[in-house]
Amino acid sequence: xxxxxxxxxxxxxxxxxxxxxxxxxxxxxxxxxxxxxxxxxxxxxxxxxxxxxxxxxxxxxxxxxxxxxxxxxxxxxxxxxxxxxxxxxxxxxxxxxxxxxxxxxxxxxxxxxxxxxxxxxxxxxxxxxxxxxxxxxxxxxxxxxxxxxxxxxxxxxxxxxxxxxxxxxxxxxxxxxxxxxxxxx
Amino acid sequence: xxxxxxxxxxxxxxxxxxxxxxxxxxxxxxxxxxxxxxxxxxxxxxxxxxxxxxxxxxxxxxxxxxxxxxxxxxxxxxxxxxxxxxxxxxxxxxxxxxxxxxxxxxxxxxxxxxxxxxxxxxxxxxxxxxxxxxxxxxxxxxxxxx
Numbered sequence: 001x002x003x004x005x006x007x008x009x010x011x012x013x014x015x016x017x018x019x020x021x022x023x024x025x026x027x028x029x030x031x032x033x034x035x036x037x038x039x040x041x042x043x044x045x046x047x048x049x050x051x052x053x054x055x056x057x058x059x060x061x062x063x064x065x066x067x068x069x070x071x072x073x074x075x076x077x078x079x080x081x082x083x084x085x086x087x088x089x090x091x092x093x094x095x096x097x098x099x100x101x102x103x104x105x106x107x108x109x110x111x112x113x114x115x116x117x118x119x120x121x122x123x124x125x126x127x128x129x130x131x132x133x134x135x136x137x138x139x140x141x142x143x144x145x146x147x148x149x150x151x152x153x154x155x156x157x158x159x160x161x162x163x164x165x166x167x168x169x170x171x172x173x174x175x176x177x178x179x180x181x182x183x184x185x
Numbered sequence: 186x187x188x189x190x191x192x193x194x195x196x197x198x199x200x201x202x203x204x205x206x207x208x209x210x211x212x213x214x215x216x217x218x219x220x221x222x223x224x225x226x227x228x229x230x231x232x233x234x235x236x237x238x239x240x241x242x243x244x245x246x247x248x249x250x251x252x253x254x255x256x257x258x259x260x261x262x263x264x265x266x267x268x269x270x271x272x273x274x275x276x277x278x279x280x281x282x283x284x285x286x287x288x289x290x291x292x293x294x295x296x297x298x299x300x301x302x303x304x305x306x307x308x309x310x311x312x313x314x315x316x317x318x319x320x321x322x323x324x325x326x327x328x329x330x331x
Contacts (some may be wrong), residue, residue, distance in 0.1 A: 020248065027247055032240035045244060049251050056255055118237075125238045144235050169196040172232065173189070176224070179231040 004068035011059050019059065023052055026069065029146065030076050037080045037141050039126040047083055051076045070155045073146065077138050077156055121182060128178035136171035139164050187224055195225055199232070 002010070002018075004025070010018035030051055035044040054075050062071060129137055135157055142148040142156060153164045194211045197203050203211060215221045244250075 020252075023248060023251065027251075028240075028243055031243050031247075035241050036238060044241065045247065048243070049247070049254055052251055053254060053258060057258070121234070121237045125235060129238075144232070145238075145240075165197075165200075165202060168200065169193045172196045172199075172228065173192050175235070176192075176228045176231045179234055180227055182231070182234050 005064045008059065008062050008068045009064060012062055019056060022068070026072060027052065030072065033073065033076055033141065033146060034080055036129070036145055037077070037137065038084060039130045040122070041083075043083075047079060048076075051079055054079065066155055067152065070148075070152050073142065073148070073152075074156045081134060124179065124182055128175050131178060132171050132174055135159075135163075136167045136174070139167035140171040140175070143168055187220060191221070192224065195221070195228055199225075199228055 002021075004022060007018045007022045011022060027048060031044055031048040034047045034051070035041065038044060038047065041047065051072070055072060058075075062068075129141070132140065138157055139153050142153045143150075148156070150161045150164045150168075154161045157164060157167075191211075191214070194203070194207070195215070198208060198211050198215075215225050
């Protein structure tokens with residue numbers, strides 16, 4: 001099985017099958033990154049498609065010096081930041097969230113209270129993440145949900161490993177304050 | 186009240202980023218202070234609570250939808266301004282070149298259209314100068330010899 005870099009190089013030479021394979025491997029990860037980063041935007045899938053369109057258009061410029069995922073997440077991060085700045089984010093009602101969010105597959109079997117409680121937790125986490133400054137949010141999201149190393153995050157954020165650590169510690173400190181009530185429940 | 190530096194050390198401890206000596210020191214501080222113990226616990230819990238933010242499933246048509254969009258983009262064809270979209274330096278250079286060219290062409294054609302060239306201008310100016318000088322000399326004769 002070819003690795004990401006080999007596939008990316010094939011895609012760079014115009015192999016659409018290789019690009020499809022790369023997309024199959026990563027679109028779920030990118031979708032969830034976008035979803036969490038944009039505070040559960042209803043447009044997460046559209047943004048993810050746009051990320052891959054950008055990758056597709058610029059695959060010719062891909063250099064295998066960095067990991068493909070690092071490059072991919074860099075593009076995703078930049079696009080998310082642009083979208084957030086353009087107030088792309090839409091506030092959804094609880095009904096809309098439970099209707100659209102795929103993370104509630106058992107919603108029908110859950111009691112109304114459980115569903116409400118889960119949505120409350122989700123809203124609280126989104127609000128806490130949303131309050132973090134850009135770089136702290138990127139660093140925390142990539143570290144917590146994508147399991148990226150400090151080095152990879154540093155490449156995505158174009159900063160030093162030391163700076164990434166600081167962003168993560170400070171982000172965590174703020175989250176402790178904002179999620180304090182949740183932790184006590 | 187725990188100061189921010191100590192809070193940061195606690196986060197470093199949880200992330201496993203403290204060296205052995207410093208780790209032992211912070212652990213000792215945590216063991217000695219109930220307030221720090223509580224902060225340590227709620228830090229770990231908050232981080233774990235982020236797991237409650239589950240992900241979403243993509244639609245089944247994600248890949249096919251993507252290729253439809255990609256084909257649409259390809260069929261758009263080449264648009265002149267797309268070329269400059271992410272190349273501001275090139276766009277700037279072209280803008281400067283166009284302005285300079287427009288200025289040069291405008292000046293050149295205004296000279297051509299006015300019917301004479303630069304050398305003719307100089308000749309006319311010389312004739313005018315001579316005429317004025319001559320007239321001045323002759324007109325001064327009325328005042329007698331110098």
